[in-house]
Structure formats: C-alpha cells, structure tokens
Amino acid sequence: DAMVIQNPRYQVTQFGKPVTLSCSQTLNHNVMYWYQQKSSQAPKLLFHYYDKDFNNEADTPDNFQSRRPNTSFCFLDIRSPGLGDAAMYLCATSRDLRTGNEQYFGPGTRLTVT
C-alpha cells in the first residue's frame, strides 16, 4: 500500500500560472519534505515541516511556498512558475528530525511549464 502519495503524477502549467502540488502520507510521520529534482541531478531540498514548524532552505526562491494543514497532508505552491521550474517534485517523510531517520519518498510529480 502506498505510504507517501503525490498527486497529480504529471502536471502541466502555463508560464506564470500558479500551481499546487499535493502530498499525503499514511505513516503518521512528524516530518514532511519537498525536494526539487531536475534531469540527471540529485534531489535538492526546498523546505520541510517538522510538525507545524516550517523550515525554508536559504536558497529556495520566494516563488515556492508550502502549507501543511494537518499531519497527513502537505502542499507545494508555485506562485508564478517559470520555465526553469520544470522538474520532478518529490515529497518525503520521516518519523523524526533529530535521529537520522530514513526518509520515505513519494513517486513524485513531474511538472512541465509551457
């Protein structure tokens, strides 16, 4: 059974048109992460939530926002997508933050910007 679910799997948006990607988890983990992965590159952490505490990476553009309304769901909002934002977006969860727990990843949402 899927433990980290991402919807949709493929998303096409127009340049400058806001888009929201969704992630849900059935693991009841405290931490949820969003990563951006461009072709042939390693995943790059955008931000994470530890429970309700939001932690933004220093180099994450302001164009990227996130919401976590409850333990199970987390959203990635891209306010004005540019062509350079086309990528795979991966959601991950871990049980806790300060014990080096493994992260469990969803299948990703591949975003295309036209």
Place this chain on the structure above:
Amino acid sequence: AQKVTQAQTEISVVEKEDVTLDCVYETRDTTYYLFWYKQPPSGELVFLIRRNSFDEQNEISGRYSWNFQKSTSSFNFTITASQVVDSAVYFCALSEVSNDYKLSFGAGTTVTVRA
C-alpha cells in the same frame, strides 16, 4: 564543497555480473548516518539502507551488500549477480547532526544492466 562523492557517473554491465558503486563522504561530525537510495525510471526514490557512524559492520541483504569503512570515509554498495530490474540511478546520501540531519546527496550513479 561536495560532501558526498559518487565518482562513477554511469556503469553498464551484462546481467549476472557484479557491480560495485563507490561512495566517499566528508564530515567533521562524529555522529552521522549514511544511506543508499534507488531511483528506478518510474522516479520514486526507494530507501535501501541506513548506517550510523558507530556501526561499521558490513551488511548483506539478498543480492545487495554494503561495505562501510570509516578509515577511508567510504560506504560502497555491491549488487551481486545483477538483473535487468536493478537498472536505476543509485544515490548515496549523508545525514549529519551539524546539518540538522538533512540529506546531502551524491550526484548519483546510473546503472544499466543489459540482458
């Protein structure tokens, strides 16, 4: 500076051959964790193994084995008798106390297993 180095960009083998993926890491922390993830063409990153810095025991899981050597800061991964389903990108990652346990990924090694 790159904290995790995967020197091999691509490896191509014929089915049933063994393949070893190298991973070298850099940290000043005494407590840290090392991971391997597999990313098949479908895109999902699959967790394979987690190792803490105090446990240098090698591990074997089926056709997979891992060799952790603190003396050389290496955490290498071997697939024995490779199969076509092993074709994927494999990422080594480091999690450090000093970096709030965030994952620092290597660049990944693409493994192609030919029938």
